[in-house]
Amino acid sequence: MHYPHIAMLKTKCLFLVVAMHCVMFFATPFPFWKLYADAPQPFADLLTAISGTTLIQCFMMASGFLFAAAWDSGKRTPLQHLLHRGRRLLLPWFGVGMLWVAPLYWLFSIPAFGHPADATLVETWKSVALGLFTDHLWFLLVLFWVTIFWIITLTVLKKCGHDTAAAGGMVALIAALCMQNYGQWIKWYCLWEVSAYILCYYLGIVIFRNRESFDALCRKRPLTLAIGLLVMIILLWPYAFAPVSGWAVSLLCALLGYHLFLLSGGLYPLVQSIPLFTWFERNGFRFYLFHLPTPLLVFMWLYKPLQLPPVAFVLLNIAITMAVTSVIVLVSRKLEARLGISL
Secondary structure (H helix, E strand, O other): OOOHHHHHHHHHHHHHHHHHOOOHHHOOOOOOOOOOOOOOOHHHHHHHHHHHHHHHHHHHHHHHHHHHHHHHHOOOOHHHHHHHHHHHHHHHHHHHHHHHHHHHHHHOOOOEOOEOOOOOHHHHHHHHHOOOOOHHHHHHHHHHHHHHHHHHHHHHHHHHOOOOHHHHHHHHHHHHHHHHHHOOOOOHHHHHHOHHHHHHHHHHHHHHHOHHHHHHHHHHOHHHHHHHHHHHHHHHHHHOOOHHHHHHHHHHHHHHHHHHHHHOHHHHHHHHOOHHHHHHHHHHHHHHHHOOOHHHHHHHHHHHHHOOOHHHHHHHHHHHHHHHHHHHHHHHHHHHHHHOOOO
């Protein structure tokens, strides 16, 4: 079954993540990003902070929603779910990481988290294979681990007769706390990053299983619910980047995202009539895989020579990234068709 509001939410998240990778050069330096402009810009700090608590969290919630739809339909066994997710997430991570990310970051000496600019190609391949250098592909690994966690957990809860929102929520909280407190040393394959996303993913599962009552509430009190969620987010915002309180902000942001896109679901036929939207909806995942390192190269090669105002350079970077990546996506589809493979 197709859920228009979930489709729009996932498409929006992927597009904005790509756009944010053109903005973060102007943010205050933080560990996961290595290239920066001469001076931080307030607008970039604000957008980076907001995106850091909303985009991937909303995508995880939407992924949990769709996983619950597939899981509860009973059309696949747990093993089939596992194999499907492995093919969908692990193969692109490894293939794109080894054949696209590693060679290009080495060739152009691009500094990144887990990848010094002077690393050799062999060192870069080794870092990718060990899950130490993942760049934007970290998201695929985290989504895989979180999905596997819930495949196992839901199977056990069902066998025990306790597959309820309360039991699942308790397991999710305990697992997130354990990973936060005792799993931070696991630097391989992004396992140390799963804490908050275990909760966001399960939020999507809970929403799917209670969608009739939740959707009715959203439509009955749209403004009240939106304002209430927004007020709670604002009140908790000073604590948004602490481990536990930050999880609450992430869940509230994901809930608000679901609420807003549910209300705008009626616009789906209209936006589908826009060729650019339908193209990105069909190619969003592939676009995400191949969009880097274009923004990084644009910044490295054009920022200082052009000396544009920050906002103008961000818009230029977005335009170039969209154009270049669109060509790469089209070429990748033709190449896969010839080779008889599929991402």
